[in-house]
Every structure is written in C-alpha cells, then in structure tokens.
Amino acid sequence: MSFEKTILVTGGAGFIGCHVAKLFVENYPNYKIVNLDKLTYAGNLENLTEIEDAPNYEFIKGDIVDETFITDLFEKNQFDSVIHLAAESHVDRSILNPNEFIFTNIVGTTNLLNAAKKLWENGFEKKLFYHVSTDEVYGSLGEEGHFVETTPYDPKSPYSASKASSDHLVRAYAHTYKLPVVISNCSNNYGPNQFPEKLIPLCIHNIKNNLPLPIYGKGENVRDWLYVKDHSDAIDVIFHHGKTGETYNIGGNNEWTNIDLVRMLCKIMDKKLGQNEGVSEQLITFVKDRAGHDLRYAIDSSKLKNGLGWEPSLQFEEGLEKTVDWYLSNGNWLDNVTSGNYQKYYETQYVQR
Ligand code: NAD
Numbered sequence: 001m002s003f004e005k006t007i008l009v010t011g012g013a014g015f016i017g018c019h020v021a022k023l024f025v026e027n028y029p030n031y032k033i034v035n036l037d038k039l040t041y042a043g044n045l046e047n048l049t050e051i052e053d054a055p056n057y058e059f060i061k062g063d064i065v066d067e068t069f070i071t072d073l074f075e076k077n078q079f080d081s082v083i084h085l086a087a088e089s090h091v092d093r094s095i096l097n098p099n100e101f102i103f104t105n106i107v108g109t110t111n112l113l114n115a116a117k118k119l120w121e122n123g124f125e126k127k128l129f130y131h132v133s134t135d136e137v138y139g140s141l142g143e144e145g146h147f148v149e150t151t152p153y154d155p156k157s158p159y160s161a162s163k164a165s166s167d168h169l170v171r172a173y174a175h176t177y178k179l180p181v182v183i184s185n186c187s188n189n190y191g192p193n194q195f196p197e198k199l200i201p202l203c204i205h206n207i208k209n210n211l212p213l214p215i216y217g218k219g220e221n222v223r224d225w226l227y228v229k230d231h232s233d234a235i236d237v238i239f240h241h242g243k244t245g246e247t248y249n250i251g252g253n254n255e256w257t258n259i260d261l262v263r264m265l266c267k268i269m270d271k272k273l274g275q276n277e278g279v280s281e282q283l284i285t286f287v288k289d290r291a292g293h294d295l296r297y298a299i300d301s302s303k304l305k306n307g308l309g310w311e312p313s314l315q316f317e318e319g320l321e322k323t324v325d326w327y328l329s330n331g332n333w334l335d336n337v338t339s340g341n342y343q344k345y346y347e348t349q350y351v352q353r
C-alpha cells in the first residue's frame, strides 16, 4: 500500500500523543502513522486499542535517546514529517529527578533533529518537524497579562527548562540548517487517558478511592485548562496550515485557581457517584507547596485563532464531566496504571510531603 506521507509521531502512547495518533490515523487514511514510544510509566498501549489494527498504523517501541536506533529508524522508514511529543512531562518528577528530563527532552529531541536533517539533506520540500511544547517555557505570570508568542523565555522548573532548551534547539536547527519546523506551546491539558499524577486525574482517582486531595500551598495558583481533544485538533490545524518557522500558542482561555477547580470537580464527582454534595470536598487537604511553584499561566492564542481559525470547542464544566465519565467507566485502565510503582511514587510525593 502506498501512502501520501509517512509521519513519525513520538510519544504516541502517552496522554496527548494517543489522541494525536488516533486523530491522524482515523482522519487521514492516506497517511501512514508510525508511533514511536519508549513505554515509560506514562506510556500505555491500552490508550491505542481503537487503532492498533488500522492498516495505516504501526507501533514501534524505542527510546529517542538512543542515537543509533533513531538514525536507523529514519533511514528505514523515510519519514516525511515528525510530530514530536515524547517527553518526560511532570513537574514534580522533574524536581525529584531532573536528569531523566535532560536526557529525553533535550538529548532525545536533538537526536530526532539530527536524524531529520540527515534524512532530508537533499531537499526540505514537503518536510516538517513539528515540535509540541508547553507554555511553561515562558515562566510564571503575576495577576495580570498573558503569554504571547514573543514573551521571553524564563523557565523555572527542571521540566520547563528542559522543554525550553528543546524549543531553542528546534529554532536553532531552523535558523542554522533551514530545517522546516513549527512549534506550538500549549497550556495545561486535561481529559481521558491522562496519567493520575497530574492534578485532575489524581483528584478523580483519589475521590474514587476515598484518599486525600493534596492541594499545594493555598491552592491559589492559576492554570489555563484545555480539553485534550481541542489540543489535538489544534495540532492537526497547525500541521496542515501553520507557517513553517512559526510558533503558535494554544490555550483554553480558561483560567482557574487550583482550589476552585478541585471544588468544582468534587461537585461533579459527588453527582456522578450518587453521593451528597460536599462529601468529596471533605477530602481536600492543604499540603506543603511545590518547590518553586509557578503562580499563574495564561495563554493568548489569538495568533492561532485569527490566523488559522482554531478555537477551543468545549466549556470547562462540560469537558470535566466528560473526563470524569471516562475515568469512571474505565476503572480497569485506572487500576492498571496505578498498580506497580504508582503506590511508591504516590507515597514519595504526597504521604511524606
Ligand atoms: P505523557 O507523560 O503523558 O506522555 C509522554 C510519552 O512519551 C509517554 O508515552 C512516554 O512513554 C513517552 N516517552 C517518554 N520518554 C521517552 C523516550 N525517551 N523515548 C520515547 N518515548 C518516550 O505526556 P503528555 O502530557 O502527553 O505530553 C506530551 C507532550 O506535550 C510533551 O512534549 C509535553 O511537554 C507537551 N505538553 C503537555 C501538556 C500537558 O498539559 N500535559 C501541555 C503542553 C504541552
């Protein structure tokens, strides 16, 4: 079977990556999607059952830090494009162990850039290296203002510093070698398939299991939340219509303090579990703040909206309800990902905090 394009998606077994992989496999049968993932604690093939037998899909287990493996993979598959999502993605883990973030996010990204540059050295026409990044590279906002694409980088955590470094490398390859790249920087995602270490799925899991809901500090930190399928739609739009060399901010225009968000989630959980309103809120527990905790993120995505016509489609409450429904009807998924080392991580993070 011959395909119009062969696209490498990295990190496609993770939270956002699985939605991107599914969208591209299902909406573009004329593209071959090769999903490369190391299957770390965050990667899960159960996220991909809908597409595992699709004729335009292939999964390959592998590590982007392994330079020889990556060079050979590009040579063998002759990729036209890369959508790069593989990363270590959790701020708290980056505080515990920054090194893994340096290897995967910086060295891994550089290996992919080198392999793309080598494979495409005879011509960049119709080639694209799409780097998926975060708004956390811009640092932390005060009470006012929004991140725009020209906001100077000021990352504060080992995670955001490693992502900022990878963004700089992608831009350096575009400038120095003319590699055709595009970057998007997105705000906090939520939705189905997110590993229960991030705030929303962690709280859903803990309410379900009658465990404390750990709120760092006073719960006054603000995040701008976007439903994961809106993010994957934005990636689709930017992949097909974005201008090479450009950066696009993606955000939900949806700012919440952590405490208000968790209270709303508690109400939804009470309703869905058929219990009295107020029961879940009793689990809220204020704990020691995260080291170097960024106060506020808020994204201005008007460049994407005005230039390419993308906008978030879901109201937050609706998105949260869909998310809760997914977790409650996928109890096996949640049980599987919280077996093994999860309990150990949970104890390090929260019980001893
Ligand atoms: P995730 O942690 O859920 O998934 C990451 C995936 O990458 C996993 O499947 C993992 O197995 C894989 N991976 C990790 N190291 C690898 C390696 N060395 N080689 C190959 N695969 C490896 O992350 P996510 O939340 O889906 O984030 C995906 C991307 O989007 C990341 O680049 C992240 O920085 C970015 N991002 C995330 C958010 C968010 O709110 N989650 C927001 C903006 C941007």
Ligand code: TYD
Pocket (backbone or CB within 6 Å): 091, 092, 188, 197, 198, 199, 200, 202, 214, 215, 216, 219, 221, 222, 223, 258, 290
């Ligand atoms: P998180 O989901 O880890 O995303 P990020 O740190 O990338 O923004 O955290 C979202 C917010 O919730 C952040 O301000 C930290 C806070 N938080 C808690 O208060 N308790 C928790 O258990 C977690 C995981 C996060």
